[in-house]
Amino acid sequence: MFRYEDLLKEVETFCRYGAETGVVGESELGERIPYVFVGRKNGYRMIVQASIHAREHLTALVAVCLAKHLLKHPELPIEGGIYFVPMTNPDGVRLCQEGVGFITDKQRKSNLLAINGGSDFTLWKANADGVDLNVNFDARWGEGVQNAYYKSSGNYVGREPFSAAETRALRDFTLRLKPVVTLSYHLKGEEVYWEFGQKGHRRLRDKRYAEAISKYTGYPLVTLNGSVGGYKDWCIERLHIPAYTIEVGNDGFDHPFPYGELSAIVRQNLDLPRRLLNTVVRDRKRLRGTGLDALYE
Numbered sequence: 001m002f003r004y005e006d007l008l009k010e011v012e013t014f015c016r017y018g019a020e021t022g023v024v025g026e027s028e029l030g031e032r033i034p035y036v037f038v039g040r041k042n043g044y045r046m047i048v049q050a051s052i053h054a055r056e057h058l059t060a061l062v063a064v065c066l067a068k069h070l071l072k073h074p075e076l077p078i079e080g081g082i083y084f085v086p087m088t089n090p091d092g093v094r095l096c097q098e099g100v101g102f103i104t105d106k107q108r109k110s111n112l113l114a115i116n117g118g119s120d121f122t123l124w125k126a127n128a129d130g131v132d133l134n135v136n137f138d139a140r141w142g143e144g145v146q147n148a149y150y151k152s153s154g155n156y157v158g159r160e161p162f163s164a165a166e167t168r169a170l171r172d173f174t175l176r177l178k179p180v181v182t183l184s185y186h187l188k189g190e191e192v193y194w195e196f197g198q199k200g201h202r203r204l205r206d207k208r209y210a211e212a213i214s215k216y217t218g219y220p221l222v223t224l225n226g227s228v229g230g231y232k233d234w235c236i237e238r239l240h241i242p243a244y245t246i247e248v249g250n251d252g253f254d255h256p257f258p259y260g261e262l263s264a265i266v267r268q269n270l271d272l273p274r275r276l277l278n279t280v281v282r283d284r285k286r287l288r289g290t291g292l293d294a295l296y297e
């Protein structure tokens with residue numbers, strides 16, 4: 001199992017090998033949410049985030065492996081830089097893997113046990129406050145068909161958009177970096193979500209990149225109805241950039257998802273971030289000054 005402490009060790013290793021590392025912000029319990037940067041600093045940027053859902057902690061290790069691949073292969077051209085945020089929800093991952101033992105606040109501990117209905121947290125998706133971070137973004141917030149309006153192991157939208165420390169941290173990080181594209185890794189289903197009401201040229205553009213992702217990974221494109229408030233949704237609706245959710249891992253397996261699938265998943269996604277960023281950047285450069293660059297504003 002890939003734990004939060006393993007991630008911190010990996011981040012140190014990246015640092016030793018000369019990669020820039022840093023902190024996106026802090027979780028509800030005050031833990032650092034680290035990032036690892038690969039590529040060129042003065043170019044276009046991409047964000048790859050994973051494990052926003054606690055029980056999908058395998059995706060944190062996937063993100064680390066993808067970042068490592070790029071670090072090991074500096075000869076592969078990158079048209080900019082990629083910020084990998086492997087574990088957006090560190091508290092949730094700890095809860096999922098360790099239970100409430102590490103929670104020091106007694107009140108929080110008993111609340112969490114009550115919300116969860118027991119001490120087995122292996123299927124927990126939310127943060128340490130019972131908020132599902134991927135429905136807490138300000139993009140048709142609270143209108144989802146599966147949304148819950150009470151604290152829960154999953155699907156609770158929070159008091160208001162960005163009520164959770166982790167979503168505020170990722171929002172502010174994203175606004176500061178102004179990425180040209182984002183990828184969110186989730187588990188499971190082997191599918192790609194790309195749609196959130198884009199119209200006209202932006203719709204064609206985002207679908208075209210989605211088709212390229214599908215071709216590379218072998219995962220089909222899926223249009224979700226009634227799913228709102230996610231990071232990808234917010235990137236599309238508020239930032240007008242192409243943004244994708246990739247559900248890795250075969251649906252034939254149940255949660256807790258077997259780590260034995262890691263190498264297959266990594267293989268299917270190995271060079272995806274770099275290829276996607278390069279494609280998006282080349283399009284931007286090609287359209288610069290043609291009048292069509294308004295497409296990207």
Ligand SMILES: [Zn+2]
Binds near residue numbers: 053056
């Ligand atoms: Zn998920």
